[in-house]
Amino acid sequence: MTKMHRVALVGNPNSGKTTLFNALTGASQHVGNWPGVTVEKKEGKIRQSHGTMLVDLPGIYSLSPYTQEERIARDYLISQRPDAVINIIDVSNLERNLYLTTQILEMGIPVVIAANMMDLVEKRGDRFDAAKLSKIFACPVVEISALQEKNIDQLVKVLERQILKPNKSVFSLPLPPEVDHWLSKIEEDIKQGCFQALGEAPYRTLPLRWLSIKAFEQDSLLEDVVDLTKEDMNLLQEVEDLLDDDGQSIISSARYDFLADIFKQIYVKKEPDKISITDKIDKIVTHRFLALPIFIAVMFVVYFISISTIGTLMTDFVNDVVVAEWAQEGSRKLLESIGTSSWLVSLVSDGIIAGVGAVIGFLPQMATLFILLALLEQCGYMARIAFVLDRVFRKFGLSGKSFIPMLIGTGCSVPGIMASRTIEHESDRRMTAISCSFMPCSAKLPIIAFVAGAIFKGAWWFAPLTYFMGIFSVILSGIILKKTKRFSGDPAPFIMELPEYRLPSIKGVVQSVGERLASFIKKAGTIILLSSMAIWFLQTYGWTGQGIAEVEINQSFLAKIGNTLAWLFIPLGFGDWQSTVATFTGLLAKENVMTTFAIIFGVQGDILDLIDESAWSTLSAVTGHYTVITGFSFLAFNLLCAPCFAAIGAMHRELGSASWTLFGVFYQTLYAYSFSLIFYQLASFVSSGVFTLWTGVAIVVLLVWLFLIFRPDPDKKLSGIRSQAALES
Amino acid sequence: MTLLDMKPGEQAIVKKIRGRGPLKRRFMDMGIVEGTKLHFIKVAPLGDPLQISVKSYELSIRKEDAANIEVEM
Structure with missing residues (x-):
């Protein structure tokens, strides 16, 4: 071989x-x-x-x-x-x-x-x-x-x-004689071994002309390797003065001059510069008044297909029928019929299969969404979205294309986060992946519906408020994070090609969607599966005195952990083990917050159905646990903190490293904690009039966040270049 | 005059790109070099960025960056 x-x-x-x-x-x-x-x-x-x-x-x-x-x-x-x-x-x-x-x-x-x-x-x-x-x-x-x-x-x-049989001849760009002269001198120096590092890998194999051009351009990646003498620098300066431009620009101009010449020799246009189909489509699609309505219509279709109808129907089918009925129930019956002990049955069907189901349940919805996004990308519309919305989104360190992940995030954060892939700049992409789950997803709706209906007595403004809270958090996080070193990103400006409209290739779309899904299963799947099983174990098992055994949730390890950690939430107004445990189970899937309450407070019947039917009286045990202030504080924390493991897995897939994923989860949780702390303490102060130590702490925290929002941008890299440009003009 | 002084639909020749470093290099990499014919197509619906066409393809450029492109009608 x-x-x-x-x-x-x-x-x-x-x-x-x-x-x-x-x-x-x-x-x-x-x-x-x-x-x-x-x-x-x-x-x-x-x-x-x-x-x-x-x-x-x-x-x-x-x-x-x-x-x-x-x-x-x-x-x-x-x-x-x-x-x-x-x-x-x-x-x-x-x-x-x-x-x-x-x-x-x-x-x-x-x-x-x-x-x-x-x-x-x-x-x-x-x-x-x-x-x-x-x-x-x-x-x-x-x-x-x-x-x-x-x-x-x-x-x-x-x-x-x-x-x-590789072709040995190396291409050589025609350059002005002064430049050529300078390059030849450097090449002579390199041959003499003046730049030691260039004699070693990986530079040894590169042509001299390439190296000398990089030296002429004063390329930042070669700065440490090519250490030009004072004399060389002076000569370079002379050439630059003579041609009235900097090294990089002289080379770039020479390239395009050369190519303009070649273009005439190798390409003949039949009809010069007639209005293309793309221009005609753009006349409508990015029209001053029509652009936004068209954008809204396209978004509506995307949302309707992937969230409201096909995508969710298929995902529900996989979750409720394939996983729950066939796989979980099927395996339970099978194992029970062959006399397997109950803990093993539970491990297999509630632990492992439910965990695997949590991963594959997302696939149909993701597939639907990815197909739509790939179509938008390939036909050329995605670039127009960035063009139309850039002005609004760039203020928050986001791209015009960030709108799609946020919108999809209101259905489910997992495909929302995965949709950040289409964004062109890395820092925008990361910002979007981290702030996407601030938008209330559909699994958070039961918690919102419960707090709105049972605690806020069905106030009409409550549900919209939670969406505003999500948008507000996305914007604030954008402003704050944009100024941090982590997000300063490349100094390259936003210059984007608006490609021609084209018919997408269906085969290509299907193929790329398949790859995305496979990579989600691999990258995100492991995190989701392992963490789901860990939480399942902690909430199902407890220490009974004789050993580890299956117990009710209030006897479980999770309840113990909840008791131990409940003090953390005292400043937020819900420092009890019930709320703590519910918050932890919410990491499996956010609707678990309510199902956990049902078990802890002994609610009869399916709590999600009860919430759907607004049967608040049957939930009085849960409702009585909270006041208006603690209820909202609890809700806000659960909506804004680290999302479910599936979304964390998706973040990991998109952010590309464990350190970024940890940073994201830490930031989300810190933000949620501060938000609830400030809200709870200030609201308690207003309602009771008692100023406590914690009121002071909340004010300090608030001031810190305000500082982070309003401080000047310390990253002057880009603006520095710009102001320099302005000075020179 | 700069690109910002042009009106949608107008054409001009690039005279100079101000400054140096990443911004200038990026413009040049995209084909906006001295002597290039440039066609200002339109302003985005929200007032920024701009759409221009060079060398038979189209680009979106923010106003703050476009201010660095000197042109001649």
Whole structure:
């Protein structure tokens, strides 16, 4: 068996890269994250070839050191040095796509250019000269259509040839003579061994021209490696002064000048600049008055299908019928019929199967939502959402696309959090994943309905209030977290491509949805299963004197833990073991808060049905436990604190690391605790007029949060660059 | 004049991009370089960002960033 070859797939966003990746790898894909970040990493074996592994690098426009995606791609190309690169280019958008190509070619890695969207070019009647491009760049060019899977076999054949007999000639960008002179001098220095680090891996294998260009651009990722002498710096300064621009810009301009020249040679437009279908659609979709109504209508359809109807119906079916009736009841009957002891029956059907059910129960709803989101993304509408809503959302450190996760979050946080994937900037994505569960999900509705109906005597404004509380918390958290170091993010500005509207590929959509679900099961599933089983064990078992045995919940380990930890909630007004235990079981699923109350307070009948029927009198034992103030404080804490384990699992999947997940859960719980503390203490003070030590504490906590909200943004990186730009002008 | 002084529907040639560093590099990576023809298409419904077209594709740029693009009609 020969060794496995590694090939990287590189290209612009919206160039058809994902479609090509799917066409090349089929079902043999592995989806994960690049280490420590939320950028998705996909790998798979090329099915038309033996022993070739394809890595999908993030969609990028350039190999600059400024955005995370670009850094990931570049680090991979440098330190992992794949055997070859497939560079997919969108032929209908040639210059910008080839801009990246020139940068990859400079790295000296064998490249095959996959010229995509040939169907579109042919339809327009334009002409593209692939042979000429191949000659200019001295690298093979294969014309393909990723969507129609045309010429894919040919691409793989050329790729295999390129791996076995790589093309040695390295592309060299034509540059102004002054620049060329400077670069040659540095290259001479490198050959003489002036920069020790460059003689070692991973830089040793890189062409001199690439290194010298990076030195000329004063690239931040090479700062530590290339230590230019004072003389070199002075010469660089002279060249910059002469050409009246900085190093980076001189190189970028040279690239585009070169490409403009090539473009004329290899591409002939049939009809110059006629109004495209995209422009026509945009006239309506991002119209001044129609944009928002259209957006609301689209959101309504998404919500209606995934939450109100199909998605929830299927999820309910899986939960109530497949898991509860068939699997749980079935296994119980089966085990009982063969005389298994009762604790084992309970372990299998209430512990393990319920835990597994908690994971798979989300899948149908997630699948429905992901299909819709993938359709919106692929057809090009998602970018328009960001365009239309950017102005509102960026104030809170969110993206216009954050609206979708929040909206879906009102149905269920799990798919909501998973929907944050479509957001372009990492810090926005993380912010969305962490604040999504502040929105009251449908499992929190029984708690809201109970507090509204039984404690607030059915006040009409109560339920809307809880939604406002959720929105308010999202906004506040955005303002606060945006200013923290964790969320300062890349200094790259928000410049987004508005891709052409296209018909999505159904096959691609289905495939990508399948991968997402598999990765949810793997990443989130473990957390959900283990923690569900732990809570199940703690609430079912207790110490009876003779040993561990199945007991009522008020004798259980969980009740013991509740008793031990209840003091934590005294400042919030509900420091009793019942509320504490209910809060803990809420981590399994939020509606468990109420079912736990039913057991603890001996409520007759199904408590969720009783709440549905507004049978408040039968719940008087629970109601009597709370006042208006403690009831609201309890509710607020449970709505805002760490979400259920399934949502925590989804957060883990999206945030990409344990430390981020812990940070998220810690922040949510801290926020909820402060919120309830401030509310309870101030409300008690107003109603009783007694100022206690805790009233003082609450005021201090309130002042700290106000400070966090109103302090100036300490991260001046971006604004500093901007004001500098303004000064120079 | 800068991009902000243009009206929707107007075309101009990029003269200079102010400043240096990430913002400028990003503009240039996206094809907004000296001499590029730029078409200001529209303002987003809420007044920001802007939609422009360069080299036969379309971009969304925030006003605060667009102020750094000097143009010539």
